[in-house]
Amino acid sequence: MGLFDLLARWPLLRQVKTGDATALGETAMSERSRSLEPRTARADRVVKSVCPYCAVGCGQDVHVQDGRILDIEGDADSPVSRGRLCPKGSATFQLVTGTHRVKDVLYRRPGGREWERIPLEQAMDMVADRVKRTRDATWEATDAHGHDVRRTLGIAHLGGATLDNEENYLIKKLFTALGIVQIENQARI
Numbered sequence: 001m002g003l004f005d006l007l008a009r010w011p012l013l014r015q016v017k018t019g020d021a022t023a024l025g026e027t028a029m030s031e032r033s034r035s036l037e038p039r040t041a042r043a044d045r046v047v048k049s050v051c052p053y054c055a056v057g058c059g060q061d062v063h064v065q066d067g068r069i070l071d072i073e074g075d076a077d078s079p080v081s082r083g084r085l086c087p088k089g090s091a092t093f094q095l096v097t098g099t100h101r102v103k104d105v106l107y108r109r110p111g112g113r114e115w116e117r118i119p120l121e122q123a124m125d126m127v128a129d130r131v132k133r134t135r136d137a138t139w140e141a142t143d144a145h146g147h148d149v150r151r152t153l154g155i156a157h158l159g160g161a162t163l164d165n166e167e168n169y170l171i172k173k174l175f176t177a178l179g180i181v182q183i184e185n186q187a188r189i
């Protein structure tokens, strides 16, 4: 390549030649970058959602192609976040696609040192048995003053940040119906 060609590719000269003072136009491009397009351009639909990670509730656009999530971006229409997501919210895509995500139920027996994989149905039955047994054993119909309380203090629930609004709604409804009063979620900023 000759000296003239080299100089012609020099960004500053290209800026002067094209009048691109901020270098945000043609001079910022190469053959490669000109053909690039955002991942979201391939989406066949965008589904509105809410970041599940904390109580701020930033709006999200979930870009979907052929029923699979392509990317999750901030929702510019959200009055809460106006298109912005913090680093946690920006990584929500990995909640669905992360290779470290555990997809089996793991159980460690009392005194056990190893985690065992067990079927979901078995785990659900084990949880139901324990809830029933604990509730029966700790049920309080009245308190020390004779007031009706109909509750159990033997069970508490701590939700995870990746539970969505609908799941939290159902959890609160179920646990309150069971007479459980200690219901919390760790999603806080």
Ligand code: SF4
Pocket (backbone or CB within 6 Å): 051, 052, 053, 054, 055, 056, 057, 058, 081, 084, 085, 086, 087, 088, 089, 090, 189
């Ligand atoms: S975790 Fe971040 S992006 Fe998600 S709701 Fe909270 S502040 Fe918004």
